[in-house]
Amino acid sequence: MRIIVCLKQGLDPKTVKISRSREEFDLREAMLVTHSEDKAALEAALRLREAEGGEVLAITVGRPAAEDSAHEAVAMGADKAIFVPAPENLSGRSLTTLILAVIARLGGADLILAGRAPALDTTGPLAPRLAAELGIPLLLDVVAFEASASGIAALVSRGDAGLRIPVALPAAAEVIRGVDRPRYPHPSRIAVAWDPGRVETWTLADLGIAEDTLVAETESGNLVLGAERQRGQTINGEPDAVAAELVGILRARRLI
Amino acid sequence: MDFTLPKNLLLFREMVREFAEQEVRPRAKQVDVQSWPDMELTRKLGENGLLGVPFPLEYGGGGLGELGYCLLMEVMGGVCTSTATTIGAHIGIGVMSIYLGGNEEQKRRYMPDLCSGRKLAAFCLTEPGAGSDAAAIKTRAIKDGSNWIVTGNKIYITNGPIADVMTVLAVTDPSLGVRGGVTAFIVEKDMSGVSVGSIEHKMGIRGSATSEMVFDEVVVPSANVLGQVGAGFVTFMATLDAGRLGLGAACLGGAQAALDSMCRYAAARQQFGRLIGEKQAIQWMVADTAAEVEALRSMVYRTAWLVDSHRPFSKEAAICKLYGSEIASRALNKALQVHGALGYNRDFPLERMWRDARIAEIFEGTNEIQRIVIAGQVLRPYGVRVQS
Amino acid sequence: MGMDLSDLQALMGGSFDEPVGDTGGVWVVTPDGAIDDGILRLIGKARVVADALGGYVSVLAGGGAAGGDTEAAIRAGGDKILTGGGIPAVPDLVEFFRDRGPQAILFPSSELGRSLAPGLAQMLGGSLCGYAADVAVDSIYQRILAHQPVLEDAARITLGLLSAPAVVAVDTSMLPAAFNEPWRHGEVADAGVSWGEPPLHEMVDLPSQPKDLHNASTVVIAGAGLLEEAGFEAARQLADELGGVIAGDVTALDAGWIGEEQLVGATGFTIAPRLCITVGVEGDTGFLMGIAGAGCLVAVQADPTAPIIPVADYSVIGDPGELARALVNKLRN
Numbered sequence: 001m002r003i004i005v006c007l008k009q010g011l012d013p014k015t016v017k018i019s020r021s022r023e024e025f026d027l028r029e030a031m032l033v034t035h036s037e038d039k040a041a042l043e044a045a046l047r048l049r050e051a052e053g054g055e056v057l058a059i060t061v062g063r064p065a066a067e068d069s070a071h072e073a074v075a076m077g078a079d080k081a082i083f084v085p086a087p088e089n090l091s092g093r094s095l096t097t098l099i100l101a102v103i104a105r106l107g108g109a110d111l112i113l114a115g116r117a118p119a120l121d122t123t124g125p126l127a128p129r130l131a132a133e134l135g136i137p138l139l140l141d142v143v144a145f146e147a148s149a150s151g152i153a154a155l156v157s158r159g160d161a162g163l164r165i166p167v168a169l170p171a172a173a174e175v176i177r178g179v180d181r182p183r184y185p186h187p188s189r190i191a192v193a194w195d196p197g198r199v200e201t202w203t204l205a206d207l208g209i210a211e212d213t214l215v216a217e218t219e220s221g222n223l224v225l226g227a228e229r230q231r232g233q234t235i236n237g238e239p240d241a242v243a244a245e246l247v248g249i250l251r252a253r254r255l256i
Numbered sequence: 257m258d259f260t261l262p263k264n265l266l267l268f269r270e271m272v273r274e275f276a277e278q279e280v281r282p283r284a285k286q287v288d289v290q291s292w293p294d295m296e297l298t299r300k301l302g303e304n305g306l307l308g309v310p311f312p313l314e315y316g317g318g319g320l321g322e323l324g325y326c327l328l329m330e331v332m333g334g335v336c337t338s339t340a341t342t343i344g345a346h347i348g349i350g351v352m353s354i355y356l357g358g359n360e361e362q363k364r365r366y367m368p369d370l371c372s373g374r375k376l377a378a379f380c381l382t383e384p385g386a387g388s389d390a391a392a393i394k395t396r397a398i399k400d401g402s403n404w405i406v407t408g409n410k411i412y413i414t415n416g417p418i419a420d421v422m423t424v425l426a427v428t429d430p431s432l433g434v435r436g437g438v439t440a441f442i443v444e445k446d447m448s449g450v451s452v453g454s455i456e457h458k459m460g461i462r463g464s465a466t467s468e469m470v471f472d473e474v475v476v477p478s479a480n481v482l483g484q485v486g487a488g489f490v491t492f493m494a495t496l497d498a499g500r501l502g503l504g505a506a507c508l509g510g511a512q513a514a515l516d517s518m519c520r521y522a523a524a525r526q527q528f529g530r531l532i533g534e535k536q537a538i539q540w541m542v543a544d545t546a547a548e549v550e551a552l553r554s555m556v557y558r559t560a561w562l563v564d565s566h567r568p569f570s571k572e573a574a575i576c577k578l579y580g581s582e583i584a585s586r587a588l589n590k591a592l593q594v595h596g597a598l599g600y601n602r603d604f605p606l607e608r609m610w611r612d613a614r615i616a617e618i619f620e621g622t623n624e625i626q627r628i629v630i631a632g633q634v635l636r637p638y639g640v641r642v643q644s
Numbered sequence: 645m646g647m648d649l650s651d652l653q654a655l656m657g658g659s660f661d662e663p664v665g666d667t668g669g670v671w672v673v674t675p676d677g678a679i680d681d682g683i684l685r686l687i688g689k690a691r692v693v694a695d696a697l698g699g700y701v702s703v704l705a706g707g708g709a710a711g712g713d714t715e716a717a718i719r720a721g722g723d724k725i726l727t728g729g730g731i732p733a734v735p736d737l738v739e740f741f742r743d744r745g746p747q748a749i750l751f752p753s754s755e756l757g758r759s760l761a762p763g764l765a766q767m768l769g770g771s772l773c774g775y776a777a778d779v780a781v782d783s784i785y786q787r788i789l790a791h792q793p794v795l796e797d798a799a800r801i802t803l804g805l806l807s808a809p810a811v812v813a814v815d816t817s818m819l820p821a822a823f824n825e826p827w828r829h830g831e832v833a834d835a836g837v838s839w840g841e842p843p844l845h846e847m848v849d850l851p852s853q854p855k856d857l858h859n860a861s862t863v864v865i866a867g868a869g870l871l872e873e874a875g876f877e878a879a880r881q882l883a884d885e886l887g888g889v890i891a892g893d894v895t896a897l898d899a900g901w902i903g904e905e906q907l908v909g910a911t912g913f914t915i916a917p918r919l920c921i922t923v924g925v926e927g928d929t930g931f932l933m934g935i936a937g938a939g940c941l942v943a944v945q946a947d948p949t950a951p952i953i954p955v956a957d958y959s960v961i962g963d964p965g966e967l968a969r970a971l972v973n974k975l976r977n
Binding site for chain 3: 125140143162163165218223231239243244247
Binding site for chain 1: 262263264267268271274275278304305306308309313316317318319320324
């Protein structure tokens with residue numbers, strides 16, 4: 001069984017701040033990380049390989065720094081990773097085009113996994129686009145896969161409950177993080193993850209794609225700031241009136 | 257000169273940081289309160305490859321060398337010194353003595369289990385009459401056919417109560433002294449005559465298990481002689497040399513944690529209408545600590561490079577331990593002062609970190625011994641012999 | 645003379661002379677046919693966008709004849725409501741929209757919407773915003789913009805959708821209230837399609853992480869100001885009503901109301917819930933460090949000079965126990 005996992009590198013939302021004065025992101029402390037839900041997808045793939053055998057291949061498309069994510073995938077347990085250096089500000093459609101070209105050159109897969117779109121990313125979700133282009137079934141909100149004699153099933157989150165959905169391969173799935181965190185890469189795998197051959201670099205030329213054909217269909221514009229945080233607001237009055245006012249405020253802010 | 261960490265070590269450090277935040281920090285208070293390691297945590301450390309980090313892959317190690325080990329100890333030292341001590345005694349002197357002194361058969365027999373955490377190691381040198389004066393040990397090993405009968409008491413043994421494999425230094429020929437009369441042995445917990453003696457009740461690193469180890473006519477096969485008969489002292493001293501650096505790295509982590517803590521508090525606490533971080537007295541404590549931490553970090557990483565590139569490192573490792581232990585104590589003292597009474601509160605981690613740090617100036621070779629080691633190295637080219 | 649009033653008539657709620665055109669315009673797709681408050685808000689947003697672009701609002705509702713409240717859909721701004729049987733898949737929608745040349749297609753960000761929008765954008769050659777809080781029109785370029793919330797909606801990225809159709813999955817709960825304009829007219833028609841019914845799947849219990857102080861999105865912290873157990877009980881009920889966890893300060897711990905793992909304050913740990921309500925807590929430095937990550941801090945306090953007041957987003961001054969009980973009552977009714 002061959003599973004392909006698409007991993008993206010992006011800004012760690014915990015390290016990104018907003019500069020109200022300049023109305024833009026403050027990236028001075030920002031760190032680049034492998035998107036955590038893509039790692040959850042890789043974890044699901046690795047567990048399925050442990051149950052069913054086969055191979056897990058990772059694909060990362062991005063700027064040069066993103067190659068670290070490909071190595072991280074190998075350190076976590078992927079058999080091999082493909083890294084495609086790509087121009088900045090790749091749009092969702094262009095990213096899909098590149099990933100499809102890699103998948104084609106690899107000869108396809110039984111299961112294609114990706115996490116949900118990263119929070120600060122404007123490319124949008126990947127798995128649904130791949131499923132549509134390849135004409136294969138799509139599963140959303142997958143928490144885990146189960147392998148049994150009758151085949152593979154996906155455990156899918158629907159609100160408070162879950163569904164068990166049999167998977168007809170080949171298929172694509174969008175994975176979300178479950179209860180178990182993705183495995184820590186083992187030091188012995190980290191030690192060799194940068195050795196030759198673990199990560200292959202395929203350029204746009206290798207994929208037969210000219211850079212000027214990657215035309216963006218979306219354009220990120222300016223940042224619209226939310227209301228500035230206001231501390232020290234007091235609510236006075238009789239308990240019942242005050243309770244009503246507070247509940248109203250919190251409901252309007254969608255906190256309760 | 258490239259001071260950047262290699263990519264694989266950057267990823268390793270990230271991995272250790274996540275592990276430390278998820279698994280170690282939530283347990284740090286409890287291991288101190290219960291005065292015992294968390295064996296579930298020890299099992300997880302082993303499963304995740306953190307108990308064999310520096311050793312070659314062929315022996316089941318992590319393959320990340322001394323610098324990888326120092327990064328591990330730096331992170332752990334900043335989160336839970338007790339856990340760092342358990343790891344350090346296991347990797348830095350326990351397994352290390354087998355790696356440095358053992359033959360191929362012994363390494364293959366013991367290291368895979370030790371590196372994976374299936375077994376834990378301890379290093380048994382100190383005795384009631386032999387602390388700094390390690391040559392004054394009295395534990396005796398007498399040849400009996402192809403075996404050795406080992407009898408004696410070792411004290412202040414970190415991991416003693418939880419170790420499966422111990423390296424023990426014993427006198428094999430009293431007439432020869434340390435040059436030829438002392439041998440190192442690999443002793444297993446299950447060998448008849450091995451028992452855990454009294455448990456040490458400590459001021460700090462309470463979450464690390466420390467005890468007396470009693471060897472009562474333990475029959476040790478000659479296949480378990482570590483290195484050459486009579487050459488044990490050299491093996492043990494070389495092991496301590498190597499282990500010092502790990503301790504220095506743990507002190508670096510503790511000092512950095514003190515710095516982070518005092519900055520967080522200085523940014524939160526207001527008195528006299530201003531943040532205390534805006535007052536010079538506090539700023540100078542922060543600056544002094546930051547300067548020492550930066551210097552120590554450069555020292556530790558450079559010394560790890562010396563080890564990994566097979567260059568001499570004794571003097572530098574001793575400096576890391578000496579300097580690191582004193583910097584950590586100074587940093588935590590300043591952090592305690594910045595926090596005021598809040599730092600003195602047992603619910604807040606700072607007082608535990610302060611108690612934990614003090615031992616670093618004492619064990620693994622007291623700082624006085626470190627000074628002798630350093631002076632010996634520095635004065636030797638001048639023809640001055642330093643008393644050891 | 646004779647002005648061309650057809651556009652004006654369209655804006656006023658449908659021309660009575662010509663049928664609503666099938667091409668162009670803004671479409672709202674509700675794949676399972678539900679026309680709830682969220683969809684009505686989405687239709688209202690489509691109305692605003694269509695008015696700016698000069699076009700019609702069409703609603704495509706799957707789910708079969710049972711359908712939803714099509715009259716409400718018209719009052720909310722829909723010009724034409726098309727109903728179809730079954731639930732569409734991406735190829736079904738590609739087939740439906742292929743010759744209709746819509747300018748924009750809006751989906752709710754429900755599971756169905758999220759499974760259809762990206763694939764549809766991909767196959768129609770359009771632009772996608774996978775998660776938007778708002779949709780607007782750039783008046784200069786007549787281009788559709790989506791506003792994507794980031795960092796818990798601390799800000800929104802304006803995303804220009806350059807290729808038609810602009811496909812957007814919208815979090816309808818973030819849209820303004822739906823229109824309810826009884827003077828609007830529109831038509832309801834059969835979409836003329838028959839899509840498949842999705843299979844039913846086995847329901848299972850998924851393992852869930854127990855909620856604790858560090859992963860709960862709402863935390864209620866009981867403090868010394870509650871004075872007695874009855875007050876703490878009110879705080880605990882408040883936590884239950886909000887679906888959050890109860891915690892306490894050192895006084896609560898010493899009184900035996902909470903256990904060590906529920907202690908907030910000078911523990912060296914900082915919690916970061918979306919909503920943190922303190923009940924009877926003064927807020928010394930150690931405590932404030934412990935809740936520094938809270939998204940919104942509400943302090944219920946008797947003392948208006950307590951240090952927590954200037955730090956809290958909202959402060960409610962009064963007897964903490966009484967106010968906690970009042971809040972519980974309000975939430976239950």
